[in-house]
Amino acid sequence: MFFKRVLTSALATLAVLGGAATANAADDWPSRPIRIVVPYPAGGSSDIIARLISQQLGAALKQTVIVDNRPGANGNLGASQVAQATDQHTFLLCDVGALAISPSVYKTLTFDPSKDLRGVSMLAYSPHILAVNPSVPANTLSELVALAGKQPISFAVTAIGSAPHLAGVAVEQATKAKWLYVPYKGGSQAVTDTMGGQTQVIMNGMLATLPYVKSGKLKAIAISxxxxxxAVPDIPTLAEQGMTGFESGTWQGVMAPVGTPDAAVTRLSAELARVIASPEIKAKLLEQGAEVVVQNPKELDTFFNGERKRWATVVEKGNIKLD
Incomplete structure (x- = not known):
């Protein structure tokens, strides 16, 4: 009986110490600057959000937040670097939907996003916007599809295998339109060339594209x-133009290397949710066509795996494969 009481007391002490250690781990993190890797060029949706939140997030965590653009391989270069990071202070802010597409499109990846990365927080959603150069004689989806049946239509995509590309393929599959895809290394140049007339059609994240629609440099056909x-009540949806129930877009979220401690992920997730929902940032995003959508780590992981399965079907049907 005496031994049992001693053992019970010892276990209780260990539990208290364990809880204290977890609390201390949360309190001690972060112990150095936070690096947020954006795996695309500057000027895109992920980059816009990263720079919007960096100052407030840094103040909340009492550490500098560095936004580090690491473009390449349709976002997979930067994502791979984050997946391999072991410093517990490196995170990925990306289009979660695009990341979910990559395993289906690329034959060989240096990482598996479902196994090597974990969710931290979803931040925002903005639909894709289907837009054309103002000189294109089409104002609706049906008119654009009819035009594509008469002449070649050049369709700018941020990258082959990207989320906007797959959304364009989905439109193609649903309407029987035929696009001539022109790949770019990022959304900024794709938008610039469509405004300049080098390409005629673009499907891209609304956050990075809507300002040019508002200024008249692009003409909106639909949102996805x-x-x-x-924010844009006059722009019809693809769903109401025949693609019933269709939805796509850029889901901006933060991911961490799978080995990042729970305490760090929990704290960062809470601070991200608070910062992104601040009135100032929420208003800026809404003005540009993005909605704040917060998900906790578990919800983001579930969403990611669902998107991976969803787009795998589109990729298979479209026979899209890259080395």
Missing amino acids: KRERMA
Whole structure:
């Protein structure tokens, strides 16, 4: 009986110490600057959000937050670097949907995003916007599809295998349109060339594209949301133009290397949720066509795996494969 009481007391002490250690781990993190890797060129949706939140996030964590653009391989170069990071202070801010597509499109990846990365927080959603150069004689999806049946239509994509590319393929599959895809290394140049007339059509994240629609440099055909957005009530959806139930877009979220401690992930997730929902940032995003959508680590992991399965079907049907 005496031994049992001693053992019970010892276990209770260990539990208390263990809880204290977990609390200390959360309190001690971060112990150095935070690096947020954006795996695309500057000026895109992920980059815009990263720079919007960096100052407030740094103040909340009492550490400098560095935004590090690492473009290449349709975002997979930067994602791979984060997956291999072991410093517990390196994170990925990316289009989660695009990352979910990569395993289906690329024959060989240096990492498996489902196994090597873990969710931290979803931040925002903005639909894709289907837009054309103002000189294109089409104002609706049906008119654009009809035009594509009469002449070659050049379709700018941020990269082959990217989320906007797959959304364009989905439109193609649903409408029987035929696009001549022109690949770029990022959304910024794709938008610039469509405005300049080098390409005629683009499907891209609304956050990075809507300002040019508002200025008249691009003409909007549709957004890829199930219902219209309050920020742009005059732009019809693809769903109401025949693609019933269709939705795509850029889901901006933060991922961490799988070995990142739970305490760090939990704290960063909470601070990201608070910062992204601040009135100032929320208003800026809404003005540019993005909605704040927060998910916790578990919810983000579930969403990611669902998107991976969803787009694998589109990739298989479209026979899209890259080395």
